[in-house]
Amino acid sequence: MNFEILGTGSYVPEHVVTNDDLSKMVDTSDEWITERTGIRQRRIAVAEATHDLAYEAAKAALADANVEPNELDMILCATISSDLASPSTAIMVQKMLGATCPAMDISAACSGFVYTLDVAAGFFARGKVKKMLVIGAERLSKMLDWEDRATCVIFADGAGAVVLGEGEAYLSSKLTTKGDDDVIKIPNYIGLSPFSTLEEEKPCINMKGREVFKFAVNAMCNDVNEVLEQAGLNQQDVSYVIPHQANLRIIDMVRRKMEIAPEKYCHNIEKYGNTSSASIPLVLDELNKEGKLKTGDYLVLSAFGGGLTTGACVIQWTK
Ligand code: COA
Numbered sequence: 001m002n003f004e005i006l007g008t009g010s011y012v013p014e015h016v017v018t019n020d021d022l023s024k025m026v027d028t029s030d031e032w033i034t035e036r037t038g039i040r041q042r043r044i045a046v047a048e049a050t051h052d053l054a055y056e057a058a059k060a061a062l063a064d065a066n067v068e069p070n071e072l073d074m075i076l077c078a079t080i081s082s083d084l085a086s087p088s089t090a091i092m093v094q095k096m097l098g099a100t101c102p103a104m105d106i107s108a109a110c111s112g113f114v115y116t117l118d119v120a121a122g123f124f125a126r127g128k129v130k131k132m133l134v135i136g137a138e139r140l141s142k143m144l145d146w147e148d149r150a151t152c153v154i155f156a157d158g159a160g161a162v163v164l165g166e167g168e169a170y171l172s173s174k175l176t177t178k179g180d181d182d183v184i185k186i187p188n189y190i191g192l193s194p195f196s197t198l199e200e201e202k203p204c205i206n207m208k209g210r211e212v213f214k215f216a217v218n219a220m221c222n223d224v225n226e227v228l229e230q231a232g233l234n235q236q237d238v239s240y241v242i243p244h245q246a247n248l249r250i251i252d253m254v255r256r257k258m259e260i261a262p263e264k265y266c267h268n269i270e271k272y273g274n275t276s277s278a279s280i281p282l283v284l285d286e287l288n289k290e291g292k293l294k295t296g297d298y299l300v301l302s303a304f305g306g307g308l309t310t311g312a313c314v315i316q317w318t319k
Contacts, residue, residue, distance in 0.1 A: 003165065003170050004164070004169035004319075005319065006067060006162075006164065008288045009064055012157070017044045019041065025147075051093060051137070053138075053139065053158060055097070058093050061161035061162055062133070071130075072163075073130055075134075078137075079105055080112065080143075080276060082105055090103035093133075108277075111175070111309035112136055113160070114302075115175055116134050118173050118313065124164070136278040137159035137278055140155040141155070151204070151207055160281020173311070176219070177308070178307065178308045179308075180307070183215070187201035216250045219304050224241065224300055230314075239293075239294070241265045241300045245272065245273075246305075251265055279303075294317065298314060299314070299315045
């Protein structure tokens with residue numbers, strides 16, 4: 001026993017920041033950002049905290065699934081930008097929903113949503129849960145150096161969620177971690193301890209973009225091939241590939257290297273930028289809302305990110 005998806009939801013802050021807006025803040029241009037990343041605009045939270053974004057996405061997913069908060073047996077949230085160290089974002093959502101089930105966060109950067117689905121599958125396999133809420137929510141705008149043009153044009157805020165019920169739709173998965181704090185690193189605030197000798201580092205996203213790029217393309221091709229093989233499927237069986245939205249050129253390179261039809265690769269990075277663990281559920285919800293998903297469709301989710309982590313899985317759409 002594992003799970004099937006009962007409903008999806010998503011939420012992005014209202015405030016739109018265009019490439020032209022950013023070109024007034026740092027030395028960049030709409031042309032550079034669009035050509036190198038595919039991003040045209042992004043949503044940046046103004047008055048919303050990460051848990052507010054997560055809550056809105058969760059409410060929408062519950063409504064789509066026709067499930068009440070008190071039916072939930074567990075809430076998991078993938079995030080690296082929780083507002084509080086404790087309570088976690090998942091717990092804040094539990095409180096806001098008025099749910100009573102256990103709740104916790106999972107940190108695996110941009111692979112977080114896929115990691116969290118795999119953790120969820122374990123709870124279903126052990127018969128511990130019948131209904132679960134899985135969220136990916138980020139307010140990365142608080143972790144950006146808004147004077148660093150290499151990162152502030154890429155990352156953004158948003159949330160996506162799914163409600164899971166018992167089923168057999170989670171067909172295969174693969175998670176990898178390659179310990180590395182050089183290619184992508186986000187230092188935390190080190191605190192006020194008078195005893196600490198640790199050096200304060202700027203609590204902002206540091207990234208070696210080119211290295212991430214190469215890593216991402218190879219990892220996604222390998223992971224997608226492996227999860228398809230595990231599921232007993234071939235590339236022609238795939239209905240949609242839902243890749244992490246980090247860079248449209250990364251998606252294009254993967255597309256060229258694989259034999260999956262090009263139109264099956266989904267993207268909305270143009271509108272939302274890179275929202276880390278929220279990016280995959282944001283695309284999934286968009287597909288669902290647009291009525292593009294048909295019962296029996298095979299969806300391949302594939303993510304990569306800080307860690308370095310990667311995660312991929314095949315889910316059959318059963319709604
Ligand atoms: N506007 C204008 N110029 C910029 C810029 C910006 N926003 N950001 C960087 N540049 C400049 C650089 O300073 C560099 O200038 P130089 O040649 O004078 O030194 C030039 O553009 C090329 O920089 P480079 O970093 O090599 O560009 P790139 O083509 O690799 O694109 C990324 C940069 C970040 C868009 C790209 O590497 C990328 O997307 N990598 C993957 C990152 C990713 O996926 N991260 C998320 C992990 S989950």
